[in-house]
Amino acid sequence: MSQSSQPRPTKVTPLSGFPEYLPEQRVVEQHFLDVIRSTFELHGFPSIETRAVEPVERLLGKGGDADKEIYAVSRLAADLEAGGDAELGLHFDLTVPFARYVVEHAGRLSFPFRRHQIQKVWRGERPQEGRFREFTQCDIDVVDVGELAPHFEAEMPLVMAEIFAQLPLPPMVIQVNNRKIPEGFYAGLGIEDVAGTLRVVDKLDKIGPEAVTELLTGQGLRAEQAEQVLRLASIRTEDTSFVERVRALGVEHPVLDEGLAALAAVIDTGMTNAPGALVADLKIARGLDYYTGTVYETQLIGYEEWGSFCSGGRYDSLASDGRTTYPGVGISIGLSRLLALLFAKDLVRATRKTPAAVLVAVIDEDSRPVSVRVATSLRGRGIACEVAPSAAKFGKQIRYAERRGIPFVWFPGAGEGGDQVKDIRSGEQVDAQAGSWQCPAEDLRPRVVRTT
Template sequence: MARPTPLSGFPEWLPQQRIVEQEILSRIQKTFELNGFAGIETRAVEPLDQLLRKGETSKEVYVLSRLQAGDEDSHSDRSLGLHFDLTVPFARYVIENAGKLDFPFKRYQIQKVWRGERPQEGRFREFYQADIDVVGAGELPYHYEVDLPLVMAQALNSLQPLGVPAFKILVNNRRVAEGFYRGIGLTDIDAVLRNIDKIDKIGAQRVAALIVNEAGATTEQAQLCLDLAALHGSDQSVINDARALAQRAGVDNDLFTQGITELSTLLEAAAQRAPGVIEANLKIARGLDYYTGSVYESVLIGHEDLGSICSGGRYDTLASDGKNTYPGVGLSIGVSRLVSRLISKQLVTASRSVPTAVLVAVTDEATRHQSDAIAQALRSRGVSTDVSPTAAKYGKQIKFADKRGIPFVWFPASTTDGEDHPHQVKDIRTGEQHNALPETWLPPACDLTPQVTSTET
């Protein structure tokens, strides 16, 4: 068989790297559950018309088809696509199961998604997302727009002992932006938001030109939009600056007032519950038009070039069956993007490449069954154990364990020259060796499972 060519955009980690990913997923899941979120998983495919509701282009969706599809089912298959995020599947899930769910419904979902975009660092065609959402039936109190980014802050904080860099969650409120734009006389709000979202990519002056050309703004109106987008800060000074700008621009409407009041509330709560983590940044637009309130993006400090690792916002009409509406707020961590940066920059390491804590040596093939029995006794007590593949010299068996990072080698009891030798276990890192019984011995807690730590510690 010829050597296969890797597929770009479909990451496959080595075992030691996979341990890092699994530890990150485990800590995120634990945080979500500690905060009362219930886990669900949705199907991998959705109808294409539903997938495209969010305004994504068809080139980003992988269409489902079968090589051997018959004429009678090829059309139905072509109407399905792999989901490219977890928001649309969750909205559909809520509508289908509304009669069985208790509202407000808090869910987490950790699952792979597929997106047909150009692969580059931190961007993949197949990747893990970790989402939390809370949805209400008919209404959803504003305090959830405060609570959810703080839960995400807690999740990201739980990863910092592993070597994940410090982070900031940047927040804005779509009501602030829309109220301000309408207050200065603009009507094509989506066009303004879509272009404000491009400031970091193409620069403020090019964005101003796009607002003039695509949103019908005057040069003065475009500049006022940029002035609003330039405001940022983690305390109430940014709120005061936004109100002063609105007053100077003649903006006085309920939408702006509601948005700026909500943003102020969020900053006040964040200052008490997660000081220094959340920052108001009024250029954050999240160009998707279904967001209606708070919007969020998160960046790793010192790794801003990676882009947002966690984003989301408030939505009011995404989950609706025409009669009932289920407003919600949610955020999503791009787990694969985060892991790829940790690996590429060698920020994190795992203590070994296998879960195995103990390798049981084999004296000779005739006594392999004894080594198997020792391994089973250790496994029954929760110790991940392997048995040496060959009855080589003990030195070679130790090298086998050392190559994989297995910390302990177990030497079975034996009798030689009429002398009994008890079971012994050796820490091959230190050379310490002592008698032990498989029914009572346990490795230190830090060696029971692979440890994921920062390379700087």
Template sequence: MTPPATKVTPISGFPELLPAERLLELHFLDVVREVFELHGFAPLETRAVEPVERLLGKGGDADKEIYAISRLADEGGSGRDAELGLHFDLTVPFARYVLENAGRLAFPFRRYQVQKVWRGERPQEGRFREFTQADIDVVDVGELAPHFEAEMPLVIAEAFRRLPVGEFRIQVNNRQVPEGFYLGIGLEDVAGTLRIVDKLAKIGPEEVAALLVEAGASDEQARLCLALAAIRTEDLGFVSQVRALGVSHPTLDAGLEALSAVIAAGLEQAPGTLVADLSVARGLDYYTGTVYETQLLGSEVWGSVCSGGRYDSLASDGRTTYPGVGISIGLTRLVHLLVAKRGLTASRSTPAAVLVAVVDEESRGRSRAVATALRARGIPCEVAPSAAKFGRQIRYADRRGIPFVWFPGAGESGDQVKDIRSGEQVDADAATWTCPEVDLRPAVVTR
């Protein structure tokens, strides 16, 4: 008896792209990797799983997001595999990797990592359960020079300037600023206050104030917290604005000094790109210094597409601490939003720039030889799937966006190639013909 057909449906939060969109994503990956390597970051890949205990201990609210894993058939019945979980970011596994390999790494250690991560949160526009992140981090032994905190956003700025994302701003804060400020006004629960303020963009100032009061703050303390979060400058003016609030604390002083150094570096090397935004909190508990979030101008409703910060105690074996700073591009989130909201895609759904026509099946070998010669010279191509009429083969190429069709033996002394967009058809030799640079790879276009 034939089993009933099963309806195939998407799984929410696990995105899959069409070929042209995937080519767009690969373009983003290529650009990001190139920029990271230009800045000396070494490639790294870590395992997909970590002990759940480690994930729970390092991720703030991560216990609500972790996918635990277990084998379907655990012969021993020990259940030990259920102690593992899929990593929800790349920073926690990287910290573990540093601890395990510290004796074989040269410090300060610079790495980039492009990998899938998983979070069990509710899927919504631009937020997924499985997605790709592209991270850079620098870690050192014992002490980490503060100039690395300025370097992170500048590397991202260079990458974003090479990508078709439009204007963007990297919002920068330092966790010591709100920490010292909160302590200076008498709020001892710094982590709890930070988590509430981190909701500001989602729920607005009135709701945040109500939550602060509910958590034990006075109306005046809540007002001051919101006043601090409202400060945003493209220069060093934030320092005087904070001072005008009349709060003092040594931790606040240290945070303002560190944040000033980052913004000053941005003013020098990427004017108008870095913004001191004292509302940026970053909810994860392991951040201790500078924190970053990135927004695309005109699309601020999307939220941050690139974020990170400094962490001083995430990697420690009890004797030695390896402080670090990193920043992460939510690559899947960024690409999907650009595809859905701005209509970005690739100019064709295949890497092939040339379709080599087949005159008849008996001569397919000749067509394969042409394709081999073109590929040897770095020209992507494919051979027509069937020896149909040339009109059908041209339509096959057109549907895929392939700009050129090659006709073996069509000329008096050899082959010919046709630009199917202009209709121009000329004699050509696979050993010498040059594909126009603009057509060699799929381009980024707007639908």
């Protein structure tokens, strides 16, 4: 009866494509973020953050059918009042905002300008496994004025290879191509629709060579052209031998030569500095609308069907203010997709779901200040801990710790001369002093470990 006067709570329903993590998953995410950030910094990439919104006009500027992807942002009241078009949209990547940032702050930046950026992005696409509407990207880019030295194209994947090597992941391989190779090759074959051809070639892994041949001839390619296109696409080498294999196909074009030289330089650098991390794969397409040179794509070996977890490439005109052109090269980790795979397949796990290493037990509420003092002392030495929420029976306090994975329970005044601490995994309980007890290093904070 009186219930009817209470506002009914809005029903909670899941929102597809907007992932939220449990604390134990967040431990994993934060560890990954820590490794990514520190490695970016180790390579001298300072951090920036851009606003979440850009003018819709700017977001649409990059071609493609971006309009389907963009979430418009406007005041609710503005919609009701004017019904006007939204002028702002949430960014769907970090490259567009970065390009705008470069132009806007060009006068205060030093070029070549390198930066890293770790932020959420939003895309209005249909969510699927590993594809979200809100997700986190971790980008590094280098941008210069007028010209960009090609060696930066070799630097990008080295940074990523270093990150992957530090994370508890199955082996990953960064596949590299240079857009100029297929472009020059196709031009040498007399194929005009480069983008259309690449789009089909990109499906090779998914639908197989026969279906690709069918699609290519359907697009107007002659049988021998389609055959050559497939031959090029099938080339994949861990060293620079791809150059000879392309040459052996007998197609010649100056743009092809440029592409081969550029890719050979990237692979060469990779072989020296990150052996085994890079592979030249001539079917990689990526971002048809804007990449102009090197392109990167990354797969987890054994989980190829999940797609790329880290991709990027070179833009001859990342940004432009009309008079000056800023070429750039960048690469980005799709952290959310990576985590989605790891969680779905249970490949990694956090050793516990709370930062606390110690639960300080409470004897009774009157002695809570004693327990708080213990906690303060432990924290003063960098040992994360919490005080038991209630002076329940010790069994319940231990269970409280156990449920959360807290490895130690501290009992004030339990010993002859003072306190005791119990490792609840082994059951071992020893005398200890809050001012000097050493927490084992591996228990100091939650760790992320591979399960297999």
